[in-house]
Every structure is written in structure tokens, then in C-alpha cells.
Amino acid sequence: MGKSIIEKKNLLDEVNSIKELYNYVKIGHFNGNVLSVVQVANRTLDFHVHEQSDELFMVLEGSFCLEISENSEIRQIHLNAGEFVIVPKNTTHRPVVTKLAKFLMIELDGTLNKSNSGDSYSD
Numbered sequence: 001m002g003k004s005i006i007e008k009k010n011l012l013d014e015v016n017s018i019k020e021l022y023n024y025v026k027i028g029h030f031n032g033n034v035l036s037v038v039q040v041a042n043r044t045l046d047f048h049v050h051e052q053s054d055e056l057f058m059v060l061e062g063s064f065c066l067e068i069s070e071n072s073e074i075r076q077i078h079l080n081a082g083e084f085v086i087v088p089k090n091t092t093h094r095p096v097v098t099k100l101a102k103f104l105m106i107e108l109d110g111t112l113n114k115s116n117s118g119d120s121y122s123d
Helices: 011-016
Strands: 025-030 033-040 055-061 063-070 073-080 084-087 092-097 101-108
Touching (some): 011 025, 011 033
Antiparallel strands (some): 033 101
16 A cells, blocks of 8 residues: 655645636545635626535635525625635525635535536536
8 A cells, every 4th residue: 555645735825826717726635525726806606506515615815705595585705815614515605706816615526517617617
């Protein structure tokens, strides 16, 4: 049995190395989950649901608003740098980003796809 590779990464270095907006970059995997970083500006995604996985959004720089749709009402959660939110599976949600924001996202591998990322995600 071989040894696993243990590698240190810096979240800000990883997200700042991305040259384009909306380019989700996988930076790690653990227990079937994938860690991705992305830079986003002036984008509101459609409401969507992840039926198989919770989703974590952590703001590395900037801020954004997460909208949750519950019983025909929309609840807003404002997040700033250093804050995170976990969206439970089966929760209707969408990120609303008005100014440049940089995120770490953690979710079950395969959860993020073209239909829930503004058609900008690729494996």
C-alpha cells in the first residue's frame, strides 16, 4: 500500500491564480467531496436544488447574497469575507453577486454542473 500525497494549499493563492471569472477550479477532494474555488462578479444564478448533497459557500474576498426560497418567500443571507454558509440538500437557493467575490465551495463530487453554475462549469 502506497503513501498518500499530503499537500498544503493556500485558498487565496488558489483563487487569485484564476485568470477568468466564472472558471470553477477544483483544488481538492475528500470523502467524496470536491473543493472548488471561483471568482464571480455581476451574476445571479437561477434558483436550483441539490437533491443529493449539502453545499458550502465560503467567501474568501468580497461579499454576496444567498437567496433561499421557502414557501413562496425569499430569504436573503448576506455573507462577507471569512463567513460561510451551508445550504442543506433539497433547499431551493441561488447566489446573487453584484461585485467581485471569491469563493470556496464544498459539495459532493458531481453536484456542481453546467445547469447550476451558469453553464460555466466543466470537469
